[in-house]
Amino acid sequence: MSIPILKTPEYNTVLPSGREVVYRPFLVKEEKVMLTIKESKNVKDILRVMKSVVSGCLLSGAKVDELTYNDTEHLFILMRCRSIGEEVEITHKCKKCEKESPVSVDISNVGLSKPMPESDVVMLNDEVGVTIKSLSVDAMTKVANTVESDPLETIQYIVRTIFNNESVYEFKDLSKDEKKEFVESLSLSQVKNIMEKLEEYPRCSIKVDVTCPHCTEQETINVEGLENFFT
Numbered sequence: 001m002s003i004p005i006l007k008t009p010e011y012n013t014v015l016p017s018g019r020e021v022v023y024r025p026f027l028v029k030e031e032k033v034m035l036t037i038k039e040s041k042n043v044k045d046i047l048r049v050m051k052s053v054v055s056g057c058l059l060s061g062a063k064v065d066e067l068t069y070n071d072t073e074h075l076f077i078l079m080r081c082r083s084i085g086e087e088v089e090i091t092h093k094c095k096k097c098e099k100e101s102p103v104s105v106d107i108s109n110v111g112l113s114k115p116m117p118e119s120d121v122v123m124l125n126d127e128v129g130v131t132i133k134s135l136s137v138d139a140m141t142k143v144a145n146t147v148e149s150d151p152l153e154t155i156q157y158i159v160r161t162i163f164n165n166e167s168v169y170e171f172k173d174l175s176k177d178e179k180k181e182f183v184e185s186l187s188l189s190q191v192k193n194i195m196e197k198l199e200e201y202p203r204c205s206i207k208v209d210v211t212c213p214h215c216t217e218q219e220t221i222n223v224e225g226l227e228n229f230f231t
């Protein structure tokens, strides 16, 4: 005779990238992992745990390594929602009276902060341009570590293709030396243009209508950032 094991519910969702996947809520084993880094300020640790938790709870439709960062964060928030509940309390500072008040956020409303950019192209001069890609969790981990200290290093996780009038080159197919040569040939303003393109991409976000209990000012706020959902 074997002991009874509880059946875990399964849910479907459509990810920001359009893929449909099946997932289950966090279980005690994932909660334990999350508790270990609840207070961590280390982005690398937080992203690592998010990826491993999502990987464990993603049942079919995609593999975690194929997902963009946004897809992974979207799933993480929904898994949290199904396991612990839809309500997360955050502290909001009123833009008018600047007093703080608690705001209850329904995280099942997770969406994207803005539409995807119409084009993924950044022209570097009249002839040469690059396309950039949506970051994976692994790329996000690397970018988080290098974006301030080493923008040149960051570029190679962002660029998908390099093209001119004649050809398109997949960045990942270039040799290490070719990648280095290309990145080092960029001017600072070209690097800046590429980084600015990245900012045009939406993030996972939850819109909330807030009325300030102190001065009755009304605001619509976008709640973003994984640290809000890691409880």
Ligand SMILES: [Zn+2]
Pocket: 094, 095, 096, 097, 098, 099, 212, 213, 214, 215, 216, 217
């Ligand atoms: Zn106020």
